[in-house]
Amino acid sequence: MSETDVLRVEGTKVRRMRNLLNINRIFAAIVFISGFALVISSIDPVVWNFQSFWFGLKFIVFVFELFFLLLGYGITLLLGYDDAGAVALMAAIHSAIFGGSDTVLGIPIQDWILNPLQIPTDQNIVDAFYAFFIIITIIIALIAGLGFLRECNPALSATSFFAMNIVLGLASLNGKLLIELDFSSGNIIEMIFSKLVITAFMIYFFLELSFQASYIYNVIGPNIQRHRRISSNINRLKNFKMPIVQEFKRVLDDEEENGHIKVKGKATSAAMLKVTTAFSRVKGLVGKKLFKISADEDWDKMNNRLKNFYLNLEEDDPFLSMSLSASANTPSISRLIFIISTGTIFRIGTLFILSWLALNPQPILQFLHMPDSIINSVEAGQPEMIMLVLAPLAVTFLLIGLIVQFIQKRVAQRMQKAENGPAIHSISETKEMDKKRVRRRRRSESLPE
Amino acid sequence: MISIGLALEGIVPVFDVIVLILQQELLYSVSDIIVLYFLLIGILMVIGTTFGYPIFRIQANTEGITVERILDKKKSFAGDYIYVRIFVHNKGPNAIDHLEIYDAYPETMDLVLGENYLYTRIGAGAKVEFSYIVRTPVRGLYKIGPTKVIIHDRLGFYEEEKIKEDFDEVLVYPSYEDIKKLKTLGAKRQLGRMFGIHKTKLKGTGMEFWGIRDYFPEDAFRYIDWKAFSRTNKLQIREFETEKNIRVMILLDTSQSMEQGLIRNTKLEFSIRAVVLLSHMAQERKDIIGLATYNNRVNTFTKPGQGVSHFNKIIEDLAYVEPKGPSNLTNAVQELIMRTRGRGLLLIISDLEGKRKDILDGIRKASAAGYDVIIVSPFGPFFEIQNTRLGVTEKALGEAIAEEYYEIRRKLSRDIQRYRAGVISVGPDDFLVSIINEYIEAKRRGIGLV
Numbered sequence: 001m002s003e004t005d006v007l008r009v010e011g012t013k014v015r016r017m018r019n020l021l022n023i024n025r026i027f028a029a030i031v032f033i034s035g036f037a038l039v040i041s042s043i044d045p046v047v048w049n050f051q052s053f054w055f056g057l058k059f060i061v062f063v064f065e066l067f068f069l070l071l072g073y074g075i076t077l078l079l080g081y082d083d084a085g086a087v088a089l090m091a092a093i094h095s096a097i098f099g100g101s102d103t104v105l106g107i108p109i110q111d112w113i114l115n116p117l118q119i120p121t122d123q124n125i126v127d128a129f130y131a132f133f134i135i136i137t138i139i140i141a142l143i144a145g146l147g148f149l150r151e152c153n154p155a156l157s158a159t160s161f162f163a164m165n166i167v168l169g170l171a172s173l174n175g176k177l178l179i180e181l182d183f184s185s186g187n188i189i190e191m192i193f194s195k196l197v198i199t200a201f202m203i204y205f206f207l208e209l210s211f212q213a214s215y216i217y218n219v220i221g222p223n224i225q226r227h228r229r230i231s232s233n234i235n236r237l238k239n240f241k242m243p244i245v246q247e248f249k250r251v252l253d254d255e256e257e258n259g260h261i262k263v264k265g266k267a268t269s270a271a272m273l274k275v276t277t278a279f280s281r282v283k284g285l286v287g288k289k290l291f292k293i294s295a296d297e298d299w300d301k302m303n304n305r306l307k308n309f310y311l312n313l314e315e316d317d318p319f320l321s322m323s324l325s326a327s328a329n330t331p332s333i334s335r336l337i338f339i340i341s342t343g344t345i346f347r348i349g350t351l352f353i354l355s356w357l358a359l360n361p362q363p364i365l366q367f368l369h370m371p372d373s374i375i376n377s378v379e380a381g382q383p384e385m386i387m388l389v390l391a392p393l394a395v396t397f398l399l400i401g402l403i404v405q406f407i408q409k410r411v412a413q414r415m416q417k418a419e420n421g422p423a424i425h426s427i428s429e430t431k432e433m434d435k436k437r438v439r440r441r442r443r444s445e446s447l448p449e
Numbered sequence: 450m451i452s453i454g455l456a457l458e459g460i461v462p463v464f465d466v467i468v469l470i471l472q473q474e475l476l477y478s479v480s481d482i483i484v485l486y487f488l489l490i491g492i493l494m495v496i497g498t499t500f501g502y503p504i505f506r507i508q509a510n511t512e513g514i515t516v517e518r519i520l521d522k523k524k525s526f527a528g529d530y531i532y533v534r535i536f537v538h539n540k541g542p543n544a545i546d547h548l549e550i551y552d553a554y555p556e557t558m559d560l561v562l563g564e565n566y567l568y569t570r571i572g573a574g575a576k577v578e579f580s581y582i583v584r585t586p587v588r589g590l591y592k593i594g595p596t597k598v599i600i601h602d603r604l605g606f607y608e609e610e611k612i613k614e615d616f617d618e619v620l621v622y623p624s625y626e627d628i629k630k631l632k633t634l635g636a637k638r639q640l641g642r643m644f645g646i647h648k649t650k651l652k653g654t655g656m657e658f659w660g661i662r663d664y665f666p667e668d669a670f671r672y673i674d675w676k677a678f679s680r681t682n683k684l685q686i687r688e689f690e691t692e693k694n695i696r697v698m699i700l701l702d703t704s705q706s707m708e709q710g711l712i713r714n715t716k717l718e719f720s721i722r723a724v725v726l727l728s729h730m731a732q733e734r735k736d737i738i739g740l741a742t743y744n745n746r747v748n749t750f751t752k753p754g755q756g757v758s759h760f761n762k763i764i765e766d767l768a769y770v771e772p773k774g775p776s777n778l779t780n781a782v783q784e785l786i787m788r789t790r791g792r793g794l795l796l797i798i799s800d801l802e803g804k805r806k807d808i809l810d811g812i813r814k815a816s817a818a819g820y821d822v823i824i825v826s827p828f829g830p831f832f833e834i835q836n837t838r839l840g841v842t843e844k845a846l847g848e849a850i851a852e853e854y855y856e857i858r859r860k861l862s863r864d865i866q867r868y869r870a871g872v873i874s875v876g877p878d879d880f881l882v883s884i885i886n887e888y889i890e891a892k893r894r895g896i897g898l899v
Contacts, residue, residue, distance in 0.1 A: 154605065165490060172483035181482055196482065200489045208497065211604040215547055218605075222568050233562060302528070302584070306561055309530045309582070313521070323534065324563035326579040336570070339546070343603065350500060355492045383488055390492055394499040401502035412512050424592070424616045427523060 014227050017220045020333045024213045024340075025149055031209050032145045032160070035202040039138070039164050042199055044176035047131050056132025059125060069094060130174035137167045148210055152217035157210030164203050188356050205348065212340055223326055230325040234310070242304050354393065361389040498606055509600040511611035513541025514571075516596045518552065518617055527588045527624035530561065534580040535596070539571045546570050547601035550579075555591040557713070559584040587713050588623040588721065588768050592616040622768045623725045627881060631726060659688040696737040696753055696793030696897040697888070698820070699724055700785065704744040704776035706802040710832035710877075719827060719877055720798045721767050723884040727796075730888060732760040739789065740766060743781035744774035750788060776803035778811030785815075792819035793897025796887065801826050801861060801872075808861070812868045821896045822870035823887050830854055831876030 040048075069090050076086040141163035148156040171177045179196050191197050314320045357364060365375045379385055514537065521532040535552050539545060551566045563581030571577055585591075594616035600609045661674060664684035674687040701724060707717040724740065731738040732755060739753030740763050749766045751759070776799065785795075795815050801808055801824070815822050830851035862872040875883045891897065 165487070168486065169483060172480055172486075175480075177480065177482060179482055179486070181485065196486055197489065200486055200493065204490060204493045204497070208604065211606075215601075215603045215605060219547055219568050219570055226564055230563060237562070305528070306530060306582070306584075309532075310562070313532055320580075323578055323580040324582070326564070326567050326569075326577075335572075339544075340603075347497070347501070351493055351497060354496045354500065355489060358492045358496070359489070383484060386488060386492075390495060394495045397496075397499040397502050401506040404503060404506035408506070408510060408512070415512060423614065424618065426618045427590070427620045 014224055014327060016333045017224050020336060021152075021216060021220055021224075023337070024216045025152070028157075028206070028209050028213045029149050031202065031206045032149065035164065035199075035206045036142065036145065038195075038199045038202055039141075039167055042168065042177060042179050042195070043134070043171040044178055046127075047134050047171065047174075047176050049131060050135075052128045052131035053135045055125075055128035056130075059129055060132065065094070068097075127174065130170055130176070134167055134170050134174075137163050137170065141167065145206075148213075152210075152213050152221070154211055154214040157207060157214075161203060161207045161210075168199075188352075191356055191359070192352065201348075201352075204351075208347065209344070212344065216336070216340075227325040227327045231321065234321050234324070237303065237307050237310055240303050240307050242300055358386055358390045358393060361385055364389050364393075501602060501604070502607060505602040505607045505609075508543040508545065509602075509607070509609040510541045510543070511598050511600060511609055513543075514539055514545070514548070514598050514600075514611075516550065516552075516598065516613050516615065518593065518596070518615065520593070520617055520619065523618065524620045524622065525585050526622045527586060528626060529585055529621075531558075531583050531585060531619060532580065533565075533583060533593060534578065535567075536576060536578050537567070537571065538576045539573060542573055544570070544572045544575075545600055546603045547605075549597075549599040549601070551597040551599075552581075552593070553595055553597070554583050554593050557587045557589070558591065559586060585619070585621040587718065588621045589771070590769055591619045591621065593619055620765075620768050622764050623721050625725075627722055627726045628729045631729070661685050661687055694734070694736050694898070695892055695895070696739075696791055697727070697731060697891070698739045698741070698753060698785065698789065698793060698795050699727065700778075700781060700795060700797045700799075701740065701742045701770070702744070702776055702778075702797070702799030703742045703748060703770050703772055704774055704803065705772055706776065706800055706829075707827075708772035709800075709829060714832070714877060715772070716800055716827040716829070716832050717770070717772050719832075719880045721770065723798065723825070723881050724767060725764065726881055727884055727888055728760050728763045730885065731755070732757065734892075736892075737791075737793070738763070741781065741785055741788075742766065742770055743776075743778075743784075745777040746780050747784040747788075750785075753789065753791065753793075777807050778803060779807045779814065780811075782811040782815045782818075786818045793821070794891045795820035795822045796884075797822065797824045798884075799824065799826060800829060801858070802829070805861065805864075809864055809868070812865055812870050816868045816870060821891070822868070823891070824865065824870060824872045825880075825884055825887065826858075826872060826874050827880065828855075828858065828874040828876060 046052075072090045072093060073086050076089050077083075081089060141160045144156045144160035144163060147153070148160060168177065179199065181196065310320075317323070361380055362375055365380065374380065517536040517538070519534045519536070521534075525531055533552070533554070535550065537548075537550055539548075547568070548571050549566065549568050554560065554565060561582050561584050563579070565581050567577065567579045569577055583593075594614075596613040596615060598611045598613060601607070661677060662685065664673060664686050668686050672686045672688070674685045677683070677685045677687075701720060703717065707720065708715050710716050710718075728738055728740070735755055737753045737755050738759075740749070740751045741747050742749045749769070751762050751766055778797070778799065797812075797815075799808075812822055812824070830847065833847070858874060862874075865872050873883050873887065
């Protein structure tokens with residue numbers, strides 16, 4: 001196979017890797033946008049008010065002002081002022097420093113100082129406060145999500161996932177969540193089409209898909225970078241030419257000039273040590289560039305040797321560049337798509353069923369032959385009971401995994417015993433093999449035809 | 450503990466404030482919906498991270514992965530390259546979605562092309578291959594390996610790691626660069642460019658005609674040129690060239706202290722370069738040369754001999770040398786005397802950092818046994834204080850140590866000279882030159898003539 005053919009095969013494989021990576025990104029982008037849209041639509045549009053956002057921002061700034069006022073108030077009291085005097089003084093200092101009137105956010109400074117914890121009862125301030133944090137968090141979720149789509153870093157997708165959940169939590173605390181409980185316990189179909197479940201699944205699915213994308217990126221990304229890096233190195237190596245004036249010659253000429261080749265030249269350190277004032281000589285040697293790096297550090301010569309070595313190898317193996325860049329190991333794109341899609345469908349399906357079981361523990365309780373009083377109890381649908389079912393369910397999976405691991409380790413230990421320690425292919429072993437080969441050749445040569 | 454206590458003390462009021470804020474009724478109201486939502490998210494996360502575990506465990510069978518390493522050669526010279534190919538075979542019944550393979554190579558080697566790791570997916574029964582090229586800058590016996598195999602699940606939740614204890618030994622001979630350099634120098638000499646460096650041949654009892662000179666009473670009658678006498682009526686002597694072959698025994702110190710110096714340029718590495726060069730020169734000039742390496746006893750011994758195969762034997766011995774143990778010159782000399790019959794020039798290459806008594810006893814014994822002893826000694830500070838990254842204080846300390854060290858060396862040299870032995874302290878710059886000079890000088894003076 002010619003060099004052009006090898007390059008073509010390599011190019012095709014790398015292109016396929018890039019395509020797969022991009023397909024995966026598109027999927028992750030679709031899921032992220034869906035999840036993000038669901039979160040936005042689940043929150044009262046009143047929240048998306050930038051006036052509230054600025055009001056909230058002002059409030060955050062005001063917290064620092066408040067801190068200043070309280071601190072100043074305390075100090076003025078210590079200095080011997082009474083309440084009215086201290087408040088008046090702080091109000092004056094506040095207007096001198098921050099400017100404006102005696103009110104902050106429409107509330108008199110006197111109220112802020114004397115009863116600060118009563119202020120947040122004002123509903124406008126509470127809403128603004130929530131709006132500020134919700135908007136900030138949703139922006140973080142958006143940036144992290146977009147960052148993930150660009151870099152395939154799972155830490156960014158996890159940030160986006162948590163940020164979206166925090167947004168929903170904040171909206172709920174502020175009473176601005178528009179999702180309703182639209183499925184009854186026990187009905188799996190209703191549960192699947194519930195907005196609450198879809199939102200939760202979509203956000204979680206984005207997290208899972210991001211890990212999938214990260215997997216593909218980890219498997220394929222380094223191979224693409226490696227291919228790029230090593231191909232460029234090989235190209236540079238192939239085009240390398242030794243400089244016309246050889247370094248080797250220059251070193252020799254230097255030595256001639258310095259007299260290092262001379263017999264018993266006085267420039268040697270041995271000669272220097274014979275001098276009585278050797279102390280100062282030793283001192284002088286420290287700063288000088290007395291020591292040459294060994295000749296094998298000559299880069300041009302090293303590159304030239306490497307080039308010859310590479311070209312010799314390439315004569316025997318035309319696919320050498322593919323082996324060095326590991327581009328032959330690209331997984332099949334169709335196979336990978338099949339595996340990922342089936343795996344994801346299987347996971348999502350299983351997760352639906354298992355989460356339905358966890359949310360409706362009655363079938364499990366029946367399976368465990370619990371008394372009717374427990375199965376039909378109102379408490380069976382409560383979070384505490386769900387947790388009681390969920391914990392053993394999770395532990396069961398871990399237990400099965402550990403049992404499998406234990407069995408595998410036992411088998412491996414037995415196999416290792418049979419192997420009898422680490423395998424070392426020693427030089428003497430090679431020598432023996434060479435000797436045997438020579439002996440065999442001699443024997444075959446001595447045999448009559 | 451005090452700081453932790455103070456920190457806790459400081460945190461308490463913060464909690465008080467939080468409790469106070471949470472007590473404000475209008476601040477929050479937790480609905481059943483959000484509880485259910487987070488419960489569902491929690492369920493998904495817990496089940497999502499655990500239910501794949503048994504499947505991963507069944508698939509992640511590292512025993513089913515076999516790794517085979519093939520080297521293009523197992524012996525090379527320092528500065529050469531080795532091509533390493535790794536073949537990974539999944540013999541297990543399951544595909545592995547995310548496989549990482551790392552093949553370890555010695556730290557002293559340089560990875561010059563390719564990578565020594567691979568991330569890939571491998572199907573059941575499938576094989577993958579990757580390769581890399583390493584440079585072997587320093588001589589020695591090395592092991593390439595082991596190989597680390599890591600299996601991940603697709604989501605990166607679990608991993609299984611296994612180290613395959615499979616090693617390939619590689620023997621790196623000392624560099625051939627100095628010999629090449631010497632050959633170039635020889636070529637120059639032939640061109641007459643380095644007039645005066647090459648020593649003339651010595652007159653003696655050989656076959657090549659040298660010249661005619663007047664007879665002196667101490668000359669033997671058999672060298673009188675009777676034809677010239679009949680012609681000129683003056684007694685004249687015919688002189689011939691002689692090729693003197695000498696016997697050189699090298700005693701190389703391989704104790705731990707010889708390891709000092711910059712990595713790849715230690716005292717031992719320079720000493721080995723010097724031995725290689727000297728052996729090559731001796732082989733070219735048909736001299737007899739032997740080598741013994743020692744620390745507290747003789748480790749390797751190559752009896753004096755000549756020829757290419759003998760030179761190769763010396764090179765192989767040098768490749769295996771490893772700096773370890775204390776130095777004991779007395780033991781080494783004693784053993785050497787027992788093993789060799791013919792005496793000659795004994796070239797000891799040692800940093801003389803053993804016990805003073807052992808060093809002096811060893812030299813005394815060697816001189817008494819009939820050896821002409823020359824010690825070429827790498828002077829420790831010359832190999833160590835060259836680091837330009839040292840600060841002013843470190844440099845000053847280095848100088849102080851070097852001066853003290855020099856004083857000890859001066860006293861030792863004086864004592865050694867009492868036994869008719871010469872000591873030459875060398876640094877990295879003049880190591881090779883000094884050795885060559887001593888060899889040429891010994892040849893000129895006819896020390897250890899065969």
